[in-house]
Structures are given as structure tokens and as C-alpha cells.
Amino acid sequence: MPSDEGVLDRLVDWVHTTDVFKCVASWTLVPYWARRTPVKPLPGGPHPSFQHGDNVQCMMNLIMPLKVKSPIGRAEAALAIAKNKDAIYAGLNNVGTVHFARFVIVGDNICMFSVYDGDFTNYIRDFIATIGEVFNEVVKLVEGGKKVIPCEKNVEAFIQWVHEHDLYQVPDTATDFLRDQEDLKGDRAVSPVDDDLTLLPRKLVLQLRANANISLGSGYRAYPGFSVAQVRKHLKLGW
Amino acid sequence: MINLADLQGNILRGYTKKPHVRYLILEVVDRSAARLWLAASVSGRNGVPQITSGDWGENKPDTCFNIGLTYEGLCALGTPSASLKMFPNEFVEGxxxxxxxxxxVGASAPEKWPAPFNEPKRIHLIATIYAEKFEQLNEVQKRALPDEKAFRLLGTREGYNFPGDFVHFGYRDNITQPRFEGVHDPERYPDRQPRAPLGTVLLGHPTNLEGLMWRVPHPVALGHNGTFNAFRVLKQHVADFERYLDRAASYLLEHPQGYELLPRGEEEKIGKGPSRRAALREIVAANLCGRWRDGTPLALSADAPDPNVDLTDFDYVGVGDARCPHGAHIRRCNPRGGQIVQRIANNSRRLVRRGVPYGPPYNPDGPLYDPAKPYDGDEPERGLLGNFIGASLGAQFEAMSCDWLNLGLQDPRITGSNDPISGTNDPGTSWFDLPLKSGDTIRLHGLPEFVSTRGGAYTFLPSLKAIEYLGSPM
Structure with a gap:
């Protein structure tokens, strides 16, 4: 099909793909945009939804920067997990709503990735009640963690702290991303949502400047959502 | 023992002898005047009605008067920001x-709530008057709001306890509340549930989750012995409910396993005469709730209502587990000691629940529905003014609402379904399983939303010391 773009359009489309432009833009244009239109980091965790299927197999992606940024700090974190392995299994068993939980060290961060059912605050609160001491052992190694431990005595603050370390999950559709940005404005949000798709790249760049770590999507399932207990019951494992 | 004189009386008492209830929804007009009003309310000075405490002493009060403050209300009263920051997120957000x-969501979405709930940030204080006689409500309201110097009246809601504690759907209500450790229990009804720690309902005391304490806003005078309330205006679609029972009964009349629910010849046991349809309607109503309409728990008597069984002394284990539907309303709200997915949550999400019906009764000739009477045409608004009280809105009221009532996460046999009575149901997707003696189930479909939210607010119920603190000069 013949293109109806002019020379200028083709130039604009081409120029932003060049390394020179990316380099210059990172140092000049992006800080300028950020100063003109400040962007807050979008909150982490799954998008609130009332659909049953959206409320099972939810993803948590915690990135927690270690206080001691060295092989010693990373080893401390590894040992804290290793020595509490049995307690973690007991916690999974008693809380009953977690499909998988993984601890990963990436650079100088201890990361916890999990897949859980139901409300995020209930999930974390139930874990505090079950294996709060394990959380305390890990979180004391993390920047800013000291102020929220022992988690048993700082339940609300601890849940909030975890939520703040949970990665923003970029929606799969561009308009939902724009809606998230608009929601951050609270009462000042415009309705209908400002959905000018030509602004999407700029808004995404600014969000990634404020929020370096994000989750692309909310996890992709190969089958519809089921709860842990539904899977266990179906497999006759007891629940 | 807890000092009951420091607690607002409506936390641990139901005021059952005072059937008339009026909620005054108020906005602070002048901070200083409002603080003076609060100070006066502690002792009942200057004509302001006295806050009813949990200790009535020798003389029972003629009327009772209690207050709850929203987060905006605390701000409007000039509560220090350091204290405000210590209130939990859910209360702050509202x-x-x-x-x-x-x-x-849908018909219950806040955007559809009528005034004054359409402007939630203007709601600062909800005062509640409880009285034996209707005229007393007016008298106390006049004393509480002689002018608009301290507060502006945004609206009122009014309810009346029907005789026999029946509510609009025809069930007996107000049957049981948690009993608390360290609190004298004059009724002493048998109950297999353990006594709840005081931290279930009061800030500053141990909770049911071992070792966990909820944050108490500082100073101690403000937070200690306070609690939170989810006040809800819940519209009940009674005609829809009764129509649904008709449809379900028709379905069961034709169902090949319908005889398992109700063997032929046993219709009269249900108490609705010889009609099989009428009996099946009542069986469905009982299963949706988990109690027969007279209050008999299905866990103790699944085949028919029984006036001789205890209304509170039961659990969802053994026969009680098998015969009460896993998705029944009262079981979802409080699974007692029954098996649930979140093992540590048994008994940890309990709430004090106090409700009073509003609007005209569905059938003016009696508390129970009579299928011989025609349905109301345009159903007038009627429902329940509900108070759901607990020390943590997030860990109790919200945890119950989102994971248990509207997801069914506690039991894989009901996951993906909503509470059949109070859940946000869509007839296109809703379902409910009736258990049969054989272990099979009959699945009902097409439940509409029987209850819609028409307003509400999260409030903090301060102790008497806290009201004194909030009423002190700035």
C-alpha cells in the first residue's frame, strides 16, 4: 500500500531509532520532560479487579536492595533464606493461598517472586502471622527494612513497605497504562481519560525514569486461573 | 477486666430494648465549636446528649447516643498530623x-450512592441515637443539633427493629455476637467458638493472630480502646429474593434428585403446609443463609427447622460440615472451626455485627413472606443499616468481604462464586450448590444481586478518653 507520509514524518520516525538521538535524549530531553511534567511512580501489584479470575494466581515481584552491597551482603541474604527453608514450607502450608514463591539474588537485590490467591494485604498479613520471624531475618538485611521490623508489631507499616517494593505491573493495553497514569492524579484526574496514544512513548519513558523496575504485564497464564486449593483438591492432595 | 466506662456502649452492647435507631450524618462547620460539643458530650453538659458508655451503672439510660468519626472528621477537628499518620490505610482512604x-460495583458503586453518601469527604461524624420510642429520637436530635454552629446535618438514616428480631428477607437476625475475653457475658449462651481476644474489637489489646498487634494511633488517649466501624446502608431487594425462591422451587420440583432434598410426604415438616413448592422455597432460603428463617442452624438441623435446637452452639465439622452448604451466607461470613484454606484465619476475622432494618416490612401482615400475597409493585426502598465493628477493618471486615464473600477463597468448592445473599451476583454467572445427603450437590444458577450498597462510611469509634482528648482546647 502506498504510504501517505511526508518527508518530515519519515524523518521523525527514523531519527528516534538512532543511537545518537537516544543518547542525547536521555541526557537532555528526558530530564526536561520530567521537569515539565513530573511523574510519580505507579503503585505495584496486580490491578484491582472484581473478576474472580483476576483474583487468583496474582503475581508479586519484590525487589529489595540489600544494605551491604558486596558478595558478603549477598551471602548473608542467601543464608537467611537457606536456614529458614523449613519455616517457609510450613508457612506455605498454613497460609494456603500461595502457588509458588521464589527468592532470587539479582545484583545487590534480594528478590521475592510469588504467585498467590486473593487480596494482597491478606496474603502478607497471614504470612506475618505464620512466619513473621523469617520476614524479619530477611528484611533486616534490606535498605529501609529496619523501621518495619519486627513485622508482628508493625503489621500495617510492613504491609505498606512490601507493597511499595512490589513492582508496577504494566497493563497489556496502552489505554490501561494511560488510565493508571491518570488515576495517580486522584481528584484532579480528567474524565474521560486522556488517551492520546501519540503521548504513550513519552509517558512510558517518564514512568520508567521514576520507576526503574517494572513487570511487563501481570504474568501470562497458559490456562484459566485456579486457586491453590482448587488445584490441590483436583489432584487429590488435600487442601 | 476491661474498664467498660471507657468504651462507647454500642461496641459491646446491642441496645436490644431500644428498637428505634437514627443515624445523623454530620459535617463539621466550626472546629472550635465542634470540639466544645465533643467535650460536652462526654458528661452530657450544656444540653448535648451524653455519650453512652459500656458501663451503665445502676440506671439504664432512657436513650443511647454514640458517635463515630471519619478520617476527614478527625482532620476537620484538627487532630495532629502525627496522629493522623498512624491510622490504617483503609480508614484513611475511606x-x-x-x-x-x-x-x-455495578448498582452498588459509590458513584450511584444517594446524598449524603455521594459526597463522602463531607461526612465527618456519624452520631447514632437509640431509643425505645420514636419521639425520643426527635428529642435527642434536637439536643444534639440545636443549631448549625458546630455541625451541619447532611442527612439521616433511620431504622426500626422488627418484633422477634426478624429482618426483611424474613430471617431471624441478631442471634449471636462474639464473646470476649475479660468481658462479663451476662447471656452466657452456649457457643463452641472460643472467646475472642479483646484485640478483635479494641485497639491496644492482643489479637487473635498470635503475637500480632494492630497499630494504635498516638497519643494513647486517642487510640487505646478505640475501634473501627464499617457503617453500611444495604438495600434489600425482597421481591427479587422471593421471586428467586419461586424459580428455584420450580427447578427443584422437576429435578431428578429433588426428592433427596425433600422426600415425598415430608413437606409438612418444613412448616409451610402440605405444598411441596412452598416447602422447597423454604429449603432454598435456609440453604442460602445457613439458617432456617426461624434461626435454626442447618449445621444442627438440615432437614427442617427445629425450635428445640440451640441457635449458637454448633460448628462446621462432621455432620455440621456436610449438611450446611459451604457457600451459605453465615458460613462464608464466619466459618467458625470448619476447614478453610487459610488455616490461621479461623476465628481471626470475626466482627461485631449490629444491624437494624429500614424501610417498610415486605409483608405488613406478618414478619414472614406469604406467597399468597401479591408482590409489591414498585418495591419501596428497604434494607439494613449495618455496623461491622472490629479493631482492624483491613484484617477483618475487608478480608471477609473480598476473599470470603466475593471470591470464596476459603473453600475450593465455592471458589469463583459470591455470597448467595449479600454477594455482588450477576444472574449470568452466579451459582450456588445445595448439598444432598448422598454427598452430591444440586447447582442453582441465576442468582441476582439481592443486596445493593446505598451508602456507608468507615468510622473510628473513639473511647471516652479519646472523645475528651478530641474535645480539649487546641
């Missing part, structure tokens, strides 16, 4: 911001 967690 009920409307938590709509998805509470199932307030």
Missing part, C-alpha cells in the same frame, strides 16, 4: 476508595 474490595 469506604468509597475500597469499593472493589467490598464488591461495591
Amino acid at each position: 469506604m468509597t476508595a475500597r469499593a472493589l474490595k467490598l464488591g461495591d
